[in-house]
Amino acid sequence: MADFFFHTTLGQLLLIVLESLAVLVPLLLGVAYLTLAERKVMAAMQLRKGPNVNGPFGVLQAFADAIKMLTKETVIPSGANRMLFLFAPFLTFSLAMIAWAVIPTGNGLAIANINVGILYLLAISSLGVYGMLIAGWASNSKYAFLGGLRSAAQMVSYEVSIGLVIVSVLLAVGSLNLNDIVLAQRHVWFCLPMFPMFIVFFISALAETNRAPFDLPEGESELVAGFFVEYSALAFGLFFLGEYANMFLMSGMVSILFLGGWLPPLAIAPFTWIPGPLWLIAKILFCLFVFIWVRATFPRYRYDQLMRLGWKVFLPFSLAWMVLTAGFLMVTGLLPGGAG
Amino acid sequence: MMTQIVFYVFAAVLVLSATMVVSARNPVHSVLFLILAFFNAAGLFLIAGAEFLAMTLVIVYVGAVAVLFLFVVMMLDVNFTQMREGVQRYAPIGGVVGGVLFIELLMAFMHWRAATNIGQIAHLVPSSPTRTNTAALGDVIYTHYIFLFQACALVLLVAMIGAIVLTLRERPTGRRQNIDRQHDRMVADSLEMLQVPLGAGVDAQGGFLRPRESYDIAAVPGTYGTAAWSEAEARDADGTALVIKTPANGTKGEGDE
Numbered sequence: 001m002a003d004f005f006f007h008t009t010l011g012q013l014l015l016i017v018l019e020s021l022a023v024l025v026p027l028l029l030g031v032a033y034l035t036l037a038e039r040k041v042m043a044a045m046q047l048r049k050g051p052n053v054n055g056p057f058g059v060l061q062a063f064a065d066a067i068k069m070l071t072k073e074t075v076i077p078s079g080a081n082r083m084l085f086l087f088a089p090f091l092t093f094s095l096a097m098i099a100w101a102v103i104p105t106g107n108g109l110a111i112a113n114i115n116v117g118i119l120y121l122l123a124i125s126s127l128g129v130y131g132m133l134i135a136g137w138a139s140n141s142k143y144a145f146l147g148g149l150r151s152a153a154q155m156v157s158y159e160v161s162i163g164l165v166i167v168s169v170l171l172a173v174g175s176l177n178l179n180d181i182v183l184a185q186r187h188v189w190f191c192l193p194m195f196p197m198f199i200v201f202f203i204s205a206l207a208e209t210n211r212a213p214f215d216l217p218e219g220e221s222e223l224v225a226g227f228f229v230e231y232s233a234l235a236f237g238l239f240f241l242g243e244y245a246n247m248f249l250m251s252g253m254v255s256i257l258f259l260g261g262w263l264p265p266l267a268i269a270p271f272t273w274i275p276g277p278l279w280l281i282a283k284i285l286f287c288l289f290v291f292i293w294v295r296a297t298f299p300r301y302r303y304d305q306l307m308r309l310g311w312k313v314f315l316p317f318s319l320a321w322m323v324l325t326a327g328f329l330m331v332t333g334l335l336p337g338g339a340g
Numbered sequence: 341m342m343t344q345i346v347f348y349v350f351a352a353v354l355v356l357s358a359t360m361v362v363s364a365r366n367p368v369h370s371v372l373f374l375i376l377a378f379f380n381a382a383g384l385f386l387i388a389g390a391e392f393l394a395m396t397l398v399i400v401y402v403g404a405v406a407v408l409f410l411f412v413v414m415m416l417d418v419n420f421t422q423m424r425e426g427v428q429r430y431a432p433i434g435g436v437v438g439g440v441l442f443i444e445l446l447m448a449f450m451h452w453r454a455a456t457n458i459g460q461i462a463h464l465v466p467s468s469p470t471r472t473n474t475a476a477l478g479d480v481i482y483t484h485y486i487f488l489f490q491a492c493a494l495v496l497l498v499a500m501i502g503a504i505v506l507t508l509r510e511r512p513t514g515r516r517q518n519i520d521r522q523h524d525r526m527v528a529d530s531l532e533m534l535q536v537p538l539g540a541g542v543d544a545q546g547g548f549l550r551p552r553e554s555y556d557i558a559a560v561p562g563t564y565g566t567a568a569w570s571e572a573e574a575r576d577a578d579g580t581a582l583v584i585k586t587p588a589n590g591t592k593g594e595g596d597e
Binding site: 122 | 399
């Protein structure tokens with residue numbers, strides 16, 4: 001059996017498919033329940049009950065929503081660019097899925113343990129903007145178009161600070177491999193020595209996933225629903241799934257870069273009994289809770305404030321911190337990679 | 341064998357999408373084909389083992405440059421019929437430019453020579469199975485050629501400053517926001533309370549309420565505390581300043597529209 005999976009071409013292909021399913025099926029279930037969790041958590045924060053009709057405590061609400069979305073009609077507006085209109089949600093959804101290929105859930109437990117894993121993640125997350133831009137343009141609607149433009153400018157701006165934060169982390173790790181990044185945090189998680197960068201990264205992740213308080217691309221009070229205002233049924237569902245899967249992905253990146261990935265907080269007995277993947281899941285869920293917490297707490301930014309924060313606050317700050325990190329590592333001789 | 345098939349697929353899609361970039365009618369489609377071309381180029385880099393270059397190509401060109409292209413092209417108001425009218429007129433010029441480029445390419449290929457000193461710099465990139473692409477590139481760029489690299493960065497910096505200087509306009513009518521000043525502002529030094537006589541409205545005292553720092557108090561007639569104010573107050577006292585404006589057709593709102 002093992003021989004078939006590891007030594008024949010067909011077996012290896014099958015193995016990759018099975019590995020992908022092992023990541024994607026829990027992910028999609030997680031996305032379905034994240035929508036429910038969001039409504040429940042926000043309800044609790046606002047002293048409401050949230051969905052409580054379908055099943056005990058409303059646990060079947062996610063499936064009710066999914067069935068509703070699948071049975072509705074896909075409306076394509078007249079004057080829309082048909083092909084691009086349908087392509088955009090698929091792009092958003094598939095980009096949110098393929099990024100998971102490199103996320104390590106344990107030591108060496110990734111579908112693809114590539115040397116430039118973090119660059120791959122950065123590349124995939126920077127492509128996410130195309131789904132929104134194309135959707136906004138192809139809808140042939142002014143609200144959708146404005147939403148698309150907003151999201152493009154916003155994501156490009158915050159990618160800059162995300163890139164610089166990642167560089168500071170990489171300076172301390174000495175490798176672009178996600179597995180090495182986690183292993184470098186054996187002694188101390190990077191969220192402690194690089195606490196300001198952790199905060200900058202988390203806020204930029206909020207902006208990158210178009211979440212409140214940076215949800216201007218869909219700002220319903222100004223743009224109805226922003227770039228996906230013309231979408232319905234399955235196409236809308238794909239956007240929805242893609243957006244929430246992106247939240248999972250960004251939480252995964254925060255966990256891997258700053259919260260020690262699959263590592264337990266302390267390498268002593270009660271913590272080490274829990275397997276690594278569960279630690280990673282716990283950290284991702286914690287980040288997602290903060291995402292929802294932020295949404296229930298803060299009002300939406302104004303667009304010029306958003307740009308100011310990205311370019312005039314985060315960019316100089318993360319640049320300065322990067323130089324500081326490099327200088328500190330150089331002076332103390334902790335710089336990894338031999339040259340220091 | 342497998343690698344060759346993959347190479348030809350990537351190369352074919354790359355050439356096809358590059359052709360579509362120049363032949364597509366809709367400029368938005370052109371940019372999207374350009375993105376496809378970038379992707380396939382990244383794929384070719386991956387096959388060649390240059391994983392770092394592949395990822396950088398996607399991050400820089402697809403993730404940033406093409407987004408801005410698309411951003412601008414989507415906002416253009418393109419008239420397709422008008423665009424097609426120009427084809428006849430510009431075709432000869434385009435043909436000449438293309439022809440010159442083609443002949444130059446041919447000349448370049450005929451006189452292609454490999455650099456003779458390649459052996460002298462090969463030692464800069466020691467290859468070993470554990471050494472990653474990223475480390476090798478870093479060694480060459482940041483250690484051995486750091487000054488040339490910095491010079492390139494300076495050229496780019498000059499270009500960036502030039503672009504900003506050329507496009508930044510100080511518009512006198514533009515309203516600017518100073519966040520720090522806004523944060524420092526207190527209620528006491530930004531608002532002033534006026535004593536408004538019954539029925540007179542605030543404009544009798546010199547305009548609507550607004551931040552004091554945005555206008556010169558002394559220049560506004562009738563501001564609280566100035567001579568004009570005391571004059572108005574004096575007139576108010578004997579009832580001459582009280583102006584009650586009555587709408588022509590009943591109360592406000594009834595006759596509108």
